[in-house]
Amino acid sequence: MGPQRADLLKKELGIFTFVDLLNHFPFRHVDRTKLNSISDITFTTEFAQVAGVLLSVELIGQRSGKRLVAQLKDKTGIIELTWFQGLNWVQKILQEGQSYLAFGRISFFNGQPQIIHPELELLVPGGMAAKEFLEPIYSTTEKLKARGLGGRHIGKLTQLLIGMLHEKDVTENLPEPLLKQLKLISRFKAYRQVHFPQTSAEYDDAVKRIKFEELFMAQLRMNLIRSSRHRFSKGVVFDKVGDLFNDFFKNHLPFGLTGAQKRVIKEIRTDTARGRQMNRLLQGDVGSGKTIVAVLIMLLAVDNNYQACLMAPTEILAQQHFQTISELLKGVNVQVALLTGSTKSAARKKILNELQEGPIKILIGTHALIEDAVQFNNLGIVIIDEQHRFGVAQRAKLWQKATVPPHVLVMTATPIPRTLAMTAYGDLDYSVIDEMPPGRQPITTVHRYESHRSKVMDFIRTEIDKGRQVYIIFPLIEESPKLDYENLVKGYENVKAYFPEPKYWISMVHGRQPGEQKEANMKRFVVHDTQIMVSTTVIEVGVNVPNASVMVIESAEKFGLSQLHQLRGRVGRGAEKSYCILLTGSKLGNDARERIRIMTETNNGFVIAEKDLELRGPGDIEGTRQSGALNFRLASIVQDRPLLEVARNIAAKLLEDDPDLISAENLRLKEFLHYQKGNVVWSKIS
Ligand code: ADP
Ligand code: MG
Numbered sequence: 001m002g003p004q005r006a007d008l009l010k011k012e013l014g015i016f017t018f019v020d021l022l023n024h025f026p027f028r029h030v031d032r033t034k035l036n037s038i039s040d041i042t043f044t045t046e047f048a049q050v051a052g053v054l055l056s057v058e059l060i061g062q063r064s065g066k067r068l069v070a071q072l073k074d075k076t077g078i079i080e081l082t083w084f085q086g087l088n089w090v091q092k093i094l095q096e097g098q099s100y101l102a103f104g105r106i107s108f109f110n111g112q113p114q115i116i117h118p119e120l121e122l123l124v125p126g127g128m129a130a131k132e133f134l135e136p137i138y139s140t141t142e143k144l145k146a147r148g149l150g151g152r153h154i155g156k157l158t159q160l161l162i163g164m165l166h167e168k169d170v171t172e173n174l175p176e177p178l179l180k181q182l183k184l185i186s187r188f189k190a191y192r193q194v195h196f197p198q199t200s201a202e203y204d205d206a207v208k209r210i211k212f213e214e215l216f217m218a219q220l221r222m223n224l225i226r227s228s229r230h231r232f233s234k235g236v237v238f239d240k241v242g243d244l245f246n247d248f249f250k251n252h253l254p255f256g257l258t259g260a261q262k263r264v265i266k267e268i269r270t271d272t273a274r275g276r277q278m279n280r281l282l283q284g285d286v287g288s289g290k291t292i293v294a295v296l297i298m299l300l301a302v303d304n305n306y307q308a309c310l311m312a313p314t315e316i317l318a319q320q321h322f323q324t325i326s327e328l329l330k331g332v333n334v335q336v337a338l339l340t341g342s343t344k345s346a347a348r349k350k351i352l353n354e355l356q357e358g359p360i361k362i363l364i365g366t367h368a369l370i371e372d373a374v375q376f377n378n379l380g381i382v383i384i385d386e387q388h389r390f391g392v393a394q395r396a397k398l399w400q401k402a403t404v405p406p407h408v409l410v411m412t413a414t415p416i417p418r419t420l421a422m423t424a425y426g427d428l429d430y431s432v433i434d435e436m437p438p439g440r441q442p443i444t445t446v447h448r449y450e451s452h453r454s455k456v457m458d459f460i461r462t463e464i465d466k467g468r469q470v471y472i473i474f475p476l477i478e479e480s481p482k483l484d485y486e487n488l489v490k491g492y493e494n495v496k497a498y499f500p501e502p503k504y505w506i507s508m509v510h511g512r513q514p515g516e517q518k519e520a521n522m523k524r525f526v527v528h529d530t531q532i533m534v535s536t537t538v539i540e541v542g543v544n545v546p547n548a549s550v551m552v553i554e555s556a557e558k559f560g561l562s563q564l565h566q567l568r569g570r571v572g573r574g575a576e577k578s579y580c581i582l583l584t585g586s587k588l589g590n591d592a593r594e595r596i597r598i599m600t601e602t603n604n605g606f607v608i609a610e611k612d613l614e615l616r617g618p619g620d621i622e623g624t625r626q627s628g629a630l631n632f633r634l635a636s637i638v639q640d641r642p643l644l645e646v647a648r649n650i651a652a653k654l655l656e657d658d659p660d661l662i663s664a665e666n667l668r669l670k671e672f673l674h675y676q677k678g679n680v681v682w683s684k685i686s
Helices: 003-013 018-022 087-093 142-146 151-164 176-182 187-195 200-232 243-252 259-272 290-303 315-328 345-357 392-399 418-424 450-465 481-498 515-526 561-568 590-601 605-616 641-657 667-675 680-685
Strands: 028-030 047-060 067-073 078-083 099-109 112-116 119-122 135-137 279-284 307-311 336-339 362-365 379-385 407-412 429-433 444-449 469-473 506-509 532-535 548-553 579-584
Touching (some): 018 151, 047 078, 151 187, 176 641, 187 200, 243 290, 259 279, 259 407, 259 429, 290 307, 290 315, 290 379, 315 515, 336 345, 418 641, 444 450, 444 590, 450 469, 450 579, 481 506, 561 579, 561 590, 590 605
Parallel strands (some): 307 362, 307 379, 444 579, 469 532, 469 548, 506 532
Antiparallel strands (some): 047 067, 047 099, 067 078, 099 119
16 A cells, blocks of 8 residues: 555544554455345335346436436346436446346335445356455545545455464464363454354454453453552551550440441451552442541541541632541540641641641541642551542652552542443552442422422422521533533523522522632532522532532433432431432423433432443443543443453452463463553563
8 A cells, every 4th residue: 555545544444454454344244145036125125236248228307407317227126326426427338238246225216126336346257246254344434535545445444454364373362271161262252253244143253252361361460450459559557456446446436337338347447457559449329438448447547557648629628627537536545637628838838747747647638638748657558438530640650759668548439330430540449339328308309390480489498497498409511611601690690680688698609709609609508697508510429418409400401410410419317308400491302201211210329320331331420530441442341241251350369360470371362462562460460
C-alpha cells in the first residue's frame, strides 16, 4: 500500500501494523457461500445470492427517475436488478444472454423482488458459483471510502495478510490444558475464522476464543497486580486490637453493628495485620453505615501507634464527618482534628505541628490534606470517602507521605456492578456492605408529570408544616452553564411563589456561586434555617440532613440512573417516612421511561447499578477508571458475563497453583503478558 493510503489508514482507523489489521474485526458477515433460488426469496429475505441468465437490460424513466433495469432468470423465476447510478458504465458491461452471479440486499418493488446496485460477477462455465467463505463486512470511514479503502477493500487486505500467515505467526498464548478444557480453537484459527469463517459455527468458535482470551488475560493481569501486592509490598502492621478500639466498641458504640459491617471490619483487620499494604475498595450504598467502619478502623490504626486520616470530597462533608466522629469519640481518649481549605492560618499551623509531632491521631479533611505542607508523624491508613471525586494521582501523593506506604481504603457509595468491579477494579481488594442498618423505612418513590406540579407543591407544604425539609433538584445541562443557571433561577422563583417568606425560607445552591456562598447556603439548610434547598446536582455527594424527608427531582428524565439513586440517598436518613418525587415532562423516551420505572420499583443500589450498566454500557458508568481494563475488542462485560465469571475463576485458580507462571504450560501466558503494552505487572513484581 502506498504511503498516502497507509497514512489515512493510521489516522482513520488506527491501523499501523499487521497486528492492528488482524484486530480490525468485521462487524458482520454476509453469507455468499450459498445460492438462493429466486422463487425462495420472500419478504423476510435480507440478502440473497442468485445465479442466472441476463434476459434484458433497459433504461427507463426520466431525469431523476432514470434507472437501468435488468432481468435475471434462474430455473425458478426472475429477479430484477436495478441501478440508479453509473448507468452508462453499467449498461456498457452488461451482456444479455450471459450468466451472472448477483448478490445484494433484497427489496420489493410492485410485489417483485429486486436487488438495487447488486454485486455482479460473470459466471464462467464450470467456475465456482458460490464463495468459500462468509464475506466479512468491515467498518470504514467516508474519507477512506473516498480513497478506495471501503469495507470490501479492507477485507481484501486482510485476506491477503491471512494468506501470508502460518500457525507460528500467531502464537498460541493459552495453555494447552485450558484449550482442551474449554474446547477453544487455536489462536491462529480464531483469527482466520473471525475474518473468514466458512460457516457461522466457525465464526462463533472464533468469537468465543477471542472473547475468552481478552477476559482471561485481563483477569490474569489484575490478579497478578493484586497478588504481587499481597506477596511483595511492604505495609504497616495493625496486629493488635487495643484499648481504644475495645473501649469504644464496648462503651460508646451507639448501635449494634450489622452483620455486613462486622464482616467488612474483619476483612480489613485481616488485611492490615499481614505486613502488606492494603489497597481496598469498600462499597456500601448510601446510608449503609460506612462511617462507623471508618471510625473503628482508624481506632485500630491508633491502637497500633499509627495516625489515620479520612478525606472527604467537599468541605461541608469533611465538617460533617468531623462533627459526627468527634461526637462518637467524645468519651474516648484520642485527639481528632479537622483540616480544610478554610482552616485559619494560626489553627492550621498548630494542626500541622501536632500532626508532625504526633499528638493528633486522627485527621479529617478535604483535598487540603494532601498539600505538601502536611507531614504526618507516622501515617498508617488513608481512608477516602466518596471515591469518584479523587484521582489516582492524588492517592499516589498521599503514599509518599510515609516511608512504608499507608494502607488505603476507598469508600464509595456508588455501587459498582460486580462484573465492572471485577474488570475495572480487579487489582484492588474489595469489600461490600450489602445490608442496611435495621429499622430503615424504605423511601417511597413516585413519578409525576409536570402538569401535576401544584399537587406536588401541596404535598411538600404538608411535609414542611410537619417540620420536615425538602430538596428540589434541577438538572445540570453540561453544554450550557448559562442555561442551567437561568433554569435554576426560574425554578427558584417558581418555588418561591408557592412558598413565600417569611413563613418559608429557601436555600439556593449552584455551581456558579463562590465556594463560601455555597457553603453558607448549604449550612443554613443543614441547621434548619431554611426548609427548602433548591439546587443543581452539586449536593449529589453526601450531605447528611436527617430531617429532610422529600426529594423532588425536576426533569428527572435528564438524569442517569446512578445519579438519581445518589440524589434519592439524600433523604430517608432519619426516622421519618421519606419520599422521592420524579417530575418529568409528558413525553418520555424508552430509556428514560425505563429508568424512571426502575427507580420507582427498587431502592437497592446494586440492582440499580446493574441496570445502569445494561442501559448505558460500561463506558459511561461513573467511577469507571480510564484504565484500559475495559477496552475489549469483542468481549462485553454486560453480554458476556458468564464467560467473564469462567475467566475469572480459572485465572484465580491458575495463579493459586502457579503464582509466577513458571510451569512449562503457563510460560506462554507470561510471555504474552510481557509482550503486551503497558507491562506494569512484571515491573512491579521485579
Ligand atoms: P454511609 O454509608 O452513607 O456513609 P453513614 O455511615 O452516614 O452511611 O450511616 C448512615 C446512618 O446510619 C447514620 O446515621 C449512622 O449513625 C446509622 N447507622 C450506621 N450503622 C448502623 C447500625 N449498625 N445500626 C443502626 N444505625 C446505623
Ligand atoms: Mg458517608
